Each structure stands twice: as C-alpha cells, then as structure tokens.
Amino acid sequence: MDVEWYVFPLTQDAVCWESRRGEEAELCQANDLSLPRPAMRLGSAQYRANREEVYQSLNMQPNSMKHQLRDYYEEKRQQAEQLRKEILLATAVPERRTNTA
Numbered sequence: 001m002d003v004e005w006y007v008f009p010l011t012q013d014a015v016c017w018e019s020r021r022g023e024e025a026e027l028c029q030a031n032d033l034s035l036p037r038p039a040m041r042l043g044s045a046q047y048r049a050n051r052e053e054v055y056q057s058l059n060m061q062p063n064s065m066k067h068q069l070r071d072y073y074e075e076k077r078q079q080a081e082q083l084r085k086e087i088l089l090a091t092a093v094p095e096r097r098t099n100t101a
C-alpha cells in the first residue's frame with residue numbers, strides 16, 4: 001500500500017507561531033547564564049568574577065529594552081508630528097475678510 005504524504009500549505013497562523021518560536025529560542029539563548037563550575041568555591045575570586053559577569057549580562061537586557069522602547073516612542077512621536085503637519089496642510093485655512101463698508 002503506497003501512502004502519499006500531502007503537504008499542507010502554511011497558513012498565516014502557522015507562520016506566526018513559527019516566528020514566535022524563533023523569538024523564544026533567541027530569548028532562551030540570550031538568557032543562558034554561565035553557571036560556575038561545580039568545583040568552584042563560593043568565596044573564590046573566580047566565583048566572584050563569574051557572578052559579576054552574570055549580573056552584567058542580566059543588567060544589559062533591561063537596558064537594551066529601555067533603549068529599544070525609547071527609540072520606538074521617538075519614532076511614534078515623529079510619525080504623529082508628521083501626520084499632524086499633513087492634516088494642517090490638508091485643511092486650508094480660510095482667508096480672513098474684513099467687513100468694511
């Protein structure tokens with residue numbers, strides 16, 4: 001009995017889920033902390049250096065997110081200003097006429 005496999009076309013939902021899965025994989029790799037070796041003593045200089053490295057990597061993530069958010073809000077503000085200018089130019093201001101007899 002021959003069974004032919006039917007390949008379903010990718011729907012937009014499947015593409016969306018695939019992109020989300022890729023983003024989650026990137027985040028997991030970014031969150032991968034370097035753990036100290038099992039033989040490392042808690043008070044040793046190597047342990048402190050490793051701990052400092054982990055703290056710095058953890059602090060870099062919120063800082064980069066803050067910068068991305070700041071850039072996003074700046075871009076949105078510029079778009080809003082541009083839209084406001086276009087609306088003001090599109091609505092013609094009527095000329096003022098003086099009523100003098």
